[in-house]
Amino acid sequence: MTNLAMPSEAPGISPDTLLAAVANGLLTAEQAQGLRDLESASASTLDREPHDDEKFRFISGFSDIFVTIGLGLFLGALGYFSGDMIGNTGMFAAIAVASWLLAEYFTRRQRMALPSIVLLLVYAGAVFSTVAEAFNPNLSFGMGLGNHGGLPIVVAGLATAAATALHYQRFRVPVTIAAGVAALVASAIGILFMVLPDFAIQTAKPLLLACGVAVFALAMRFDLSDPQRQTRRTDIAFWLHMLAAPLIVHPLISGLVGEGGSDAISAWSILAIFIGLALVALVVDRRAILVSGLSYAGFAFGSLVVKAGLADSVVPLTMLVLGALVLLLSAGWHALRRTLVPLLPGALAVRLPAHT
Structure with a gap:
C-alpha cells in the first residue's frame, strides 16, 4: 500500500522446500502434506482479523516512537542554536536541510513510518517558513494579507509545493501529496487576498469551503x-481526506454557531449537517470528515442540553451521546x-470500496 515496507513476518515453508525434503528423505509425503494443511489453517485464522478498508501504516513498533522523540529533541535543539x-x-x-538529510536514512533506508511522516x-x-520569513521578517500570518502583504504567503506556498514535489520523487512518503496541496491552497488564498482583498475577506469561509471540496475531489x-485499497494511492487519498475534512467542515458549520451556543435552530442545523457528513463518510468509506465534525456536533448537542435546562450536566451528557454515536457507527x-452503497448509481458503486 505504501513504499514504507512493513516488517515481514516469518515466511512459511515453500512448496519447493517441502518437495526437496521429501526427496531427500527428511520428511515423508504424509508429513509434508500435514505441514501444508497446518500452514493453510494458520492462514485462515489470520484472514479472520477484523476487516478495515482504512488501514494505513503509522508505526511499525516502539522504535518508531523512540526515533521520533529523538528527532524532536535534535531538531528542536538545532533550531534553538541556529x-x-x-x-x-x-x-x-537549517531545519529544512536537516530534515531532508535525516530522511535519507530513516525514510529511504530504514523505511520507518512515523519518523518519515514527522520529517516530511x-x-x-520549515521550507514555507524560510521563504515567508525571507520575504517579510515581520510577517504576521492571517493579518495584513491585502495588497503586497499576501506576497510572502503566495511565494512560500509555491516554493513549498515545489519542494514537496522533489521530496516525493525522492522518498515517496504518501502524506507528501497532502502537504503540497495544502501549500497550494495557501498560495491560492494568498493570491485572492492580494488581488481582491475586500472580496476575499467577505467570502473567506466560502473560499475555504471551495478549496476543501476541490481537495476532497482530488x-x-x-x-x-484503487477501490480495493491495495496501493500507495489509498494512503495518498487518506491524507488528502484528512486535509479536506477541516477545510469543508469548519466553514460549513462555524457560521451556524450562535453566540454562546444558545441558538437551538443553529444547533439542530449543525446536527443535520453532521448527519449529512456521516452519510458521505459511510458512502466513501472514509471517517476523516466525520471525525472533524465531532467537535461541532458536541457543541450543538451541548447547546440543546442547555436549552433543556440541564446545564449542570452538559459536559458528561455531551460526551456520553457522542461516545455512544461513535461506537454505534463503528x-x-x-x-x-451495505444498505447505502447499493442505492447509488451502479457505475459509481462499483468504483467504491466493497461493502461486505
Missing part, C-alpha cells in the same frame, strides 16, 4: 482509482454501507 547564530530565516533553512511535515513547514480521484459501519 536561531541564535544565523537568525530566524537561517534557522528554518517538519521539512514542509482525494476521491485517488480513491476511485459497530454498524459495514452494515450501514
